[in-house]
Amino acid sequence: MTTAIAPANIAFIKYWGMRDAEQTLPYNGSLSMNLDACLTTTSVLFDPALESDHVTLTLYAQPPKVAVGRPLERVVAHLDRMRALAGVTTRARVTSSNNFPADAGIASSAAAFAALTLAGVSALGLAMDERTLSRLTRRSGSGSASRSIPTGYVEWHNGDDLTSFAESIAPPEYWDLADVVAVVDTQAKKIGSAENHHLAVTSPYFGVRLEGIQQRLDAARTAIMQRDLTLLGTTMEADAVSMHLVCMTQSPPSFYWNAGTMAVIHAVRAWREQGLEAYFTIDAGPNVHVICASGDRFIVQERLEALPEVQFTLVNRVGHGARLVHVND
Amino acid sequence: MTTAIAPANIAFIKYWGMRDAEQTLPYNGSLSMNLDACLTTTSVLFDPALESDHVTLTLYAQPPKVAVGRPLERVVAHLDRMRALAGVTTRARVTSSNNFPADAGIASSAAAFAALTLAGVSALGLAMDERTLSRLTRRSGSGSASRSIPTGYVEWHNGDDLTSFAESIAPPEYWDLADVVAVVDTQAKKIGSAENHHLAVTSPYFGVRLEGIQQRLDAARTAIMQRDLTLLGTTMEADAVSMHLVCMTQSPPSFYWNAGTMAVIHAVRAWREQGLEAYFTIDAGPNVHVICASGDRFIVQERLEALPEVQFTLVNRVGHGARLVHVND
Numbered sequence: 128m129t130t131a132i133a134p135a136n137i138a139f140i141k142y143w144g145m146r147d148a149e150q151t152l153p154y155n156g157s158l159s160m161n162l163d164a165c166l167t168t169t170s171v172l173f174d175p176a177l178e179s180d181h182v183t184l185t186l187y188a189q190p191p192k193v194a195v196g197r198p199l200e201r202v203v204a205h206l207d208r209m210r211a212l213a214g215v216t217t218r219a220r221v222t223s224s225n226n227f228p229a230d231a232g233i234a235s236s237a238a239a240f241a242a243l244t245l246a247g248v249s250a251l252g253l254a255m256d257e258r259t260l261s262r263l264t265r266r267s268g269s270g271s272a273s274r275s276i277p278t279g280y281v282e283w284h285n286g287d288d289l290t291s292f293a294e295s296i297a298p299p300e301y302w303d304l305a306d307v308v309a310v311v312d313t314q315a316k317k318i319g320s321a322e323n324h325h326l327a328v329t330s331p332y333f334g335v336r337l338e339g340i341q342q343r344l345d346a347a348r349t350a351i352m353q354r355d356l357t358l359l360g361t362t363m364e365a366d367a368v369s370m371h372l373v374c375m376t377q378s379p380p381s382f383y384w385n386a387g388t389m390a391v392i393h394a395v396r397a398w399r400e401q402g403l404e405a406y407f408t409i410d411a412g413p414n415v416h417v418i419c420a421s422g423d424r425f426i427v428q429e430r431l432e433a434l435p436e437v438q439f440t441l442v443n444r445v446g447h448g449a450r451l452v453h454v455n456d
Numbered sequence: 457m458t459t460a461i462a463p464a465n466i467a468f469i470k471y472w473g474m475r476d477a478e479q480t481l482p483y484n485g486s487l488s489m490n491l492d493a494c495l496t497t498t499s500v501l502f503d504p505a506l507e508s509d510h511v512t513l514t515l516y517a518q519p520p521k522v523a524v525g526r527p528l529e530r531v532v533a534h535l536d537r538m539r540a541l542a543g544v545t546t547r548a549r550v551t552s553s554n555n556f557p558a559d560a561g562i563a564s565s566a567a568a569f570a571a572l573t574l575a576g577v578s579a580l581g582l583a584m585d586e587r588t589l590s591r592l593t594r595r596s597g598s599g600s601a602s603r604s605i606p607t608g609y610v611e612w613h614n615g616d617d618l619t620s621f622a623e624s625i626a627p628p629e630y631w632d633l634a635d636v637v638a639v640v641d642t643q644a645k646k647i648g649s650a651e652n653h654h655l656a657v658t659s660p661y662f663g664v665r666l667e668g669i670q671q672r673l674d675a676a677r678t679a680i681m682q683r684d685l686t687l688l689g690t691t692m693e694a695d696a697v698s699m700h701l702v703c704m705t706q707s708p709p710s711f712y713w714n715a716g717t718m719a720v721i722h723a724v725r726a727w728r729e730q731g732l733e734a735y736f737t738i739d740a741g742p743n744v745h746v747i748c749a750s751g752d753r754f755i756v757q758e759r760l761e762a763l764p765e766v767q768f769t770l771v772n773r774v775g776h777g778a779r780l781v782h783v784n785d
Contacts, residue, residue, distance in 0.1 A: 331664050332701070339660055368709065372661070372701040380697065385722060386715035386765060393714060436715060 128172040129250035133241035133275045133449035135165040135233045137306050137408065137416045139347045139363040140340065141370040142271050142283065144327035151270045154327075155340040156285045158347050159274045162306055163299070163446030167238035169223040171246040177218035180206055185224035205240065205267045206247060212263075213251040221246075230313035231441060232414035234320075240267040241275035245449045260449075261293040268321075278448040280351050282344075299445035302354045305424035308441040309431045311387025312413045318381050320411035323374055330377040336369045356420060360406030363418065367408040374411075383412055387436035391415040394434055403427070457501040458579035462570035462604045462778035464494035464562045466635050466737065466745045468676045468692040469669065470699045471600050471612065473656035480599045483656075484669040485614045487676050488603045491635055492628070492775030496567035498552040500575040506547035509535055514553035534569065534596045535576060541592075542580040550575075559642035560770055561743035563649075569596040570604035574778040589778075590622040597650075607777040609680050611673075628774035631683045634753035637770040638760045640716025641742045647710050649740035652703055659706040665698045685749060689735030692747065696737040703740075712741055716765035720744040723763055732756070 136159040144154040180203045182194035194202060206219055223242065225235055244264040248255050255263070257277055265273035265283075274281045277295035280302070284291055327333050343366050350359035374381040388409060395407045395417055405419040405427050419427050424442050431437050465488040473483040509532045511523035523531060535548055552571065554564055573593040577584050584592070586606055594602035594612075603610045606624035609631070613620055656662050672695050679688035703710040717738060724736045724746055734748040734756050748756050753771050760766050 331668055332661050335660050335664055365705065365709070368701075368704050372697075372704065375697050375701065376694065380693070382718070382721060382725070384713075384718055386719040389711070389713055389718045390715040392711060396711070 128170050129246045130168060130170040130452045131242045131245035131249065131449055132166050132168050132452055133238045133245065134161040134163065134446040135227070135235065135238040136161045136271065136274045136281065137410070138271065138274070139359060139408065140344050140366050141410075143324065143336075143370045143373060144333060145270070145324040148325070150288045151265050151268055152287065152291055153270055153283070153285055155337055156283060156344050157271070157274065158280070158282045158344060159271070160280050160304065160306065161275060161278065161299070161446035161448060162233070162443035164441060164443045165227040165233050165238065167223060167225050167235065167242045168452070169221065169239065169242035169246045171243070171250040172220045173215070173217040173250055174220055175217050177220060180218050180221065182221045183223070185222070186229040187225050187227055189229075191222075201268060202243065205243060208263065208266060209244070209247045209251055209253070213253055215251065219247070219250070227441060228313070231308060231310045232312070232410065232412035233308060233441070234271060234410055236269040237272040237275045240264055240269040240272035241449045243267070244272070245276070245451065249451055258292045258294065262288065262291065265291060265293070276449050279445055281448070282348065295448070296348060297351055299447060302351060302445070303421035304445055305419055305421045305427070306443040307417045307419065307424055307427045307431060308443070309391045309415045309417060309434075309437045310439050310441070311391065311415065311436050312385055313438060318383070318411070323377065323381055323411065326377040326381070327373050330373045332376050333373050336373055339369065356404055356406075360404070360418065363408050364406050371409060383409065385413040388413045388415055390434055390436040391417070391431065394430070398430065457499050458575045459497060459499040459781045460571045460575035460578065460778055461495050461497050461781050462567045462574065463490040463492065463775040464496075464556070464564065464567040465490045465600065465603045465610065466739070467600065467603070468688060468737065469673050469695050470739075472653065472665070472699045472702060473662060474599070474653040477654070479617045480594050480597055481616065481620050482599055482612070482614055484666055485612060485673050486600070486603065487609070487611045487673060488600070489609050489633065489635065490604060490607065490628070490775035490777060491562070491772035493770065493772045494556040494562050494567065496552060496554050496564065496571045497781070498550065498568065498571035498575045500572070500579040501549045502544070502546040502579055503549055504546050506549060509547050509550065511550045512552070514551070515558040516554050516556055518558070520551075530597060531572065534572060537592065537595060538573070538576045538580055538582070542582055544580065548576070548579070556770060557639075557642070560637060560639045561641065561739070561741035562637060562770070563600060563739055565598040566601040566604045569593055569598040569601035570778045572596070573601070574605070574780065578780055587621045587623065591617065591620065594620060594622070605778050608774055610777070611677065624777070625677060626680055628776060631680060631774070632750040633774055634748055634750045634756070635772040636746045636748065636753055636756045636760060637772070638720045638744045638746060638763075638766045639768050639770070640720065640744065640765050641714055642767060647712070647740070652706065652710055652740065655706040655710070656702050659702045661705050662702050665702055668698065685733055685735075689733070689747060692737050693735050700738060712738065714742040717742045717744055719763055719765040720746070720760065723759070727759065
């Protein structure tokens with residue numbers, strides 16, 4: 128049995144819109160940091176005695192559940208990709224567990240498919256460099272999972288199947304940032320990101336978003352290299368707003384923001400005027416990721432938890448990428 | 457003494473961005489309905505004994521206040537325009553009162569400058585057709601005031617000083633709609649619309665908004681002509697979102713929406729799925745105007761007032777334009 132751990136990640140420059148569903152190719156490059164406290168642990172055992180793949184998922188604070196339906200199909204399809212590379216047909220037993228609440232709106236599929244890919248590839252004994260591993264992870268259908276493979280701050284390049292991979296641009300210790308996730312809604316997402324990845328092109332504003340992406344990618348990369356929080360923060364907020372306005376103007380429109388989202392946005396902007404340097408970004412859901420210097424993370428957490436709209440928070444620093452773990456049998 | 461009453465109005469297709477500040481020319485045409493229950497009453501008396509203009513403003517449920525500073529300057533500048541047309545220099549005594557709460561986020565300047573223009577022009581004995589009156593009202597600096605001159609459903613045309621006027625496209629009785637204003641914030645606006653009218657062009661998305669305006673104007677006009685609430689509503693929501701995304705992407709960004717705004721947006725969308733046909737639009741503030749068939753206005757009001765984020769509501773039907781009133785002395 129081979130076990131891997133992979134982090135969730137939060138994008139400063141978002142992946143939004145899928146150019147090629149077969150290969151999971153994006154319309155634009157994206158840039159993220161791994162979350163050190165939001166992890167998925169996945170074990171894979173290829174067992175010739177099995178007649179079909181068997182997948183058990185353990186969400187945080189819940190009993191294990193056997194995967195069926197679409198979640199199972201996605202895992203099987205990804206195992207099939209790995210089996211094809213290894214030239215085998217052996218079925219696998221997969222167990223996967225998250226250490227963070229499933230209802231926190233943290234994209235758990237990124238961590239899950241990164242961990243599955245690393246564990247599966249290792250279990251099959253495939254030699255694979257990080258670039259190839261991130262490309263294979265990308266093809267799982269969860270494109271942002273490719274960013275959970277390399278360590279620290281990660282850029283996922285736009286390109287074709289060969290050139291669209293993720294790579295680290297700086298290790299976690301290069302710059303000690305924090306992501307304090309303000310959870311304002313624990314209900315399941317009503318609108319999956321998959322559907323909206325396809326609808327993005329129906330927004331008349333999508334083209335302008337893409338026109339600005341390269342400038343924002345360059346600015347965010349430079350900001351990380353120079354440890355410039357002001358530049359990173361303003362760039363990140365502009366990109367998040369841009370992604371959400373694409374959703375709000377697609378056909379039919381989709382509104383991920385809710386009352387709590389706006390309350391946190393306004394609070395963060397007000398704190399900044401008072402001298403607390405923190406910035407917001409929002410993924411395909413209502414919860415808000417507040418990015419700040421790691422030294423400010425507890426004051427940000429305290430203030431967020433004082434807002435009536437915030438149910439709880441999760442504090443992350445910059446995390447490592449996917450890695451194998453040795454489990455004592 | 458001459459007294460005029462003028463309504464506030466709510467735009468289905470918004471005026472956003474000022475192309476010419478001297479003439480108050482917009483970047484695009486706009487389309488609105490007058491609000492029958494949100495009125496400003498203004499009296500003007502030109503008095504040779506006065507050495508300067510004297511302006512008293514009475515806001516709803518507040519004692520009268522003598523205008524000073526910028527509000528006084530704007531009234532004086534507009535009186536100067538009228539005096540220049542009449543070839544006089546006589547100063548005026550102006551009293552103006554609103555029948556709706558000043559903190560409801562209803563654009564009171566539209567009603568105020570429409571009433572001032574009609575009362576002033578009449579007091580000076582100037583013969584002026586409605587088109588000329590709306591052009592003069594437009595030049596007050598409150599461009600949307602030009603839409604409060606004609607009756608019912610009104611379109612304000614883009615153009616130059618001569619061709620940018622407002623005209624009625626249908627009287628109030630043509631289609632019995634209601635605007636239930638959900639007041640979620642009674643604090644004074646932090647960001648005036650004047651500044652953002654100038655900043656709109658700094659948004660990279662402003663051009664796309666303008667590209668779509670003609671199609672939306674045509675759709676909204678057709679919807680009114682055909683009494684098609686679905687077409688009017690979806691068009692109106694798209695235009696409001698488009699205006700606000702321009703604000704959120706300008707430099708520096710501006711966020712009018714707050715927690716209550718998003719709560720009402722989601723509520724209205726959910727009610728619609730349940731069969732209650734209502735649509736939202738939002739001006740330069742957080743409060744939400746919910747447009748529905750007049751027959752649904754009380755159920756919409758009841759549901760809005762049941763939302764914890766809504767402080768109170770104002771119910772309007774389609775109103776007449778500015779008119780002179782005869783006051784018993």
